[in-house]
Amino acid sequence: MYGNYLKLKHFLFVKRGGRKERREHVCEHCQRHGIGHDMHVIEEQRIPALLVLAILVLYTALGGVLMSKIETWTFFTSFYWSFITMTTVGFGDLMPRRDEYMYIILLYIILG
Structure with missing residues (x-):
């Protein structure tokens, strides 16, 4: 389900012409094209x-x-x-x- 969220978010990002309003996750497309260099990487922690x-x-x-x-x-x-x-x-x-x-x-x- 989270993967679908990321795909939808990426689609909407590209559809809007590359405008990024939130800085919660940098998609692969954005990383390849140099968008979001100042963004922080979010680390995922798993709790048993x-x-x-x-x-x-x-x-x-x-x-x-x-x-x-x-x-x-x-x-x-x-x-x-x-x-x-x-x-x-x-x-x-x-x-x-x-x-x-x-x-x-x-x-x-x-x-x-």
Whole structure:
């Protein structure tokens, strides 16, 4: 999909007569013809999928611990609430009831 984006971007670049409005990527055509010498090369970094998955599980578990302390739910019920909330499914079967902790809960949801 990203390759198609680059092809479309190159096509639009040539169609516009070589005007470059953004400096996010220099296509091969531009490099061959000397356009964009002052542009910076963007390096691509890959993040392991296992690391991303571990961060997501830990953040969801953090929500489980947080909600089990705030509400009178078990850890697994709180983990379920956190997972459903973070995946934006929001069944509505579990809702926080304590108003005094609503800002903490909202912060957790917004940051997640």
